[in-house]
Amino acid sequence: MAWDDEPTDLATEPLVASRIPSTHPLHQPWQLTATERERYRLMAQRSREQSRRAAAGELDRLHEVNVPALDTRDLMPREEPNGLRALSLYSGGGGLDVSFERAGFEHVASYEILEHAAETLARNRPEWEVHGGADGDVHGVKWKDWRGKVDVLHGGPPCQPFSNAGRQQGHLDPRDCWPATVKAIRAIQPIAFVAENVPALASAKFTDYVRDVIVEPLERSRPRYYMHRVLLEAKDFGVPQVRKRVAFVGFRSKKAYDAFRKPAPTHAWNDPDSDLPRTMGVREALGLAQMEEHPDRLAPTIRSGLTGPRFTTSICNSTSAAKSWAALGLWPNGVAVTREAASAFPTDTGAFRLSVADVALIQGFPPTWTWPSAVYQAVGQIGNAVPPPLGWAVAMAVTAALSAS
Ligand SMILES: C[S@@+](CC[C@H](N)C(=O)[O-])C[C@H]1O[C@@H](n2cnc3c(N)ncnc32)[C@H](O)[C@@H]1O
Incomplete structure (x- = not known):
């Protein structure tokens, strides 16, 4: 059932299957009655008509085209070349690539x-070597060929096997790529690696998994790796969003x-005693007016719909997040392709409609990074990404450790 449904008194009505066939083995179709399906059909029809108008x-x-107050490039100053070479696995739309x-x-x-x-990577950086599609599948690469050519390997293996949304099946989930990641590290033997994931991977539920699949194989490998595990929050690096990540950093x-x-x-977010620069609230960051009825806060965690039950241009998948977006006066569904298009397409509630550029800003991407694909693909890539200012801080910490040793 969709997160924003009103309570229904149709509990006794039988469920009916969708007429749209599943195209993915892990597709989880909505469980809906015929009445509910009809309601959604009419909503979609109306939404399409409004979009056309x-x-x-x-x-x-209802809103002018917004001019953001936050320039995320200020959160991650561009450093001079440090002489280190980085290889990216599971690159997605480029969060960690931009960080490094x-x-x-x-x-x-x-x-x-x-x-x-x-x-997305190829269009933004035509000079980069980008392996996409079957050629980019980590399972088919002869990693040994990269030995001696890489100093730091980084990547965020798919997090669905560990996240609540992905049902936390761990090694039983065919999307689990940690064994492939460990294999790549052992074959390439970089001097350091950074592998990030959802904080759930650091929870008690996955203690055995982390020991057996990640830590022990890398501690027993030749050369062996020494590993830190760090939990980081995007707001501590100026990103106006509630988002936690765990990173394994090995040397x-x-x-x-x-x-x-x-x-x-x-x-620092909302800490008058801190001497650090202030993390902006999301309304301020987007350049929106401060309003008494919508006190400014961090945005809730942006969700990627890419691996969810269906293609979506929404960045919200829980009732509590929907309430937080509403309290902010922001509309997390039907993200528009540009700021101009968002401004021309008022929401029914009067909330501010977000654009792809706004979602990218809330995730910490630089404004110069562009999103060539369809909106659902772009917001899916953004929602999957490491906020670049957070990744930048990790990359800087790795550089510092390597230069001090
Ligand atoms: C969590 S996202 C990584 C996000 C990226 N690190 C960033 O900061 O933007 C995981 C990515 O792994 C990709 N992926 C999944 N299975 C893969 C495989 N077998 N080989 C290569 N990439 C894969 C997914 O398509 C997804 O883009």
Whole structure:
């Protein structure tokens, strides 16, 4: 059932299957009655009609085109080249790639199974070596060929096997790519690696998994790796969003491992006693007016619909997040392709409609990074990404540890 449903008194009505066939083995169709399906059909029909009228300029604008106050490039200054080469696995739309690039690393290559995500990388950085689609599948690569050509390997293996939304099946989920990641590290033997994931991977439920699949194989490998596990929050790096990530940071040298320090916050959210620069609330960051009825806060966690039950241009998948977006006066569904299109397509509630550029900003991407694919693919890639300012702080901490050792 969709998150924003009103309670229904149709509990006794039988469920009917969708007429649209599943195209993915892990597709989880909605369980709906015929009445509910009809209601959604009418809603979708109305939404399409409104979208058409918006594109034709037939609707009155409620909001001007916004001019953001936050420039995320200020959160992650572009460093001089540091002489280190970075290889990217599971590159998605480029969150970690951008982080390492801005931290001064030379980009060696990216591997990403989704063609449209690889296209984002290729379009933004035509000079990069990008392996997309079947060619980007980490399972088919002869990693040994990269040995001696990579200093730092980074990547965020798919998190669905560990996240609540993905049903937390761990190694039973065919999307689990941690064994492939460990295999790549052992074959390439980089001097350091960064592998990030959802905080659930650090929870008690996956203690055995982490020990058996990640830590022990890398501690027993030749060369062996020494590993830190750090929990980080995007708001501590100036990103106006509630988002936590866990990163495994491994080093071949014990000295570098000892020298590594968890990145210290660069910004502070809502802490008048802190001397750090302030993390903006999301309304301020987007350049929206401060309103008494919509007190400014961090945005709730942006969700990627890419691996969910159906293609969606929404970035929200829970009732509590929907309430937080509503309290902010922001509309997390039907994200528009541009700020201009968002302004021309008023929402029924009067809430501010977000655009792809706004969603990317809330995730910390630089404004110069563009999204060539369809809106659902773009917001899916953005929602899957490491916020670049957070990734930048990790990349800087790795550089510092390597140069101190
Ligand atoms: C959590 S996202 C990574 C996001 C990325 N690190 C960023 O910061 O933007 C995981 C990515 O792994 C990709 N992926 C899944 N299975 C893969 C495979 N077998 N080979 C390569 N990429 C894969 C997914 O398409 C998805 O884009």
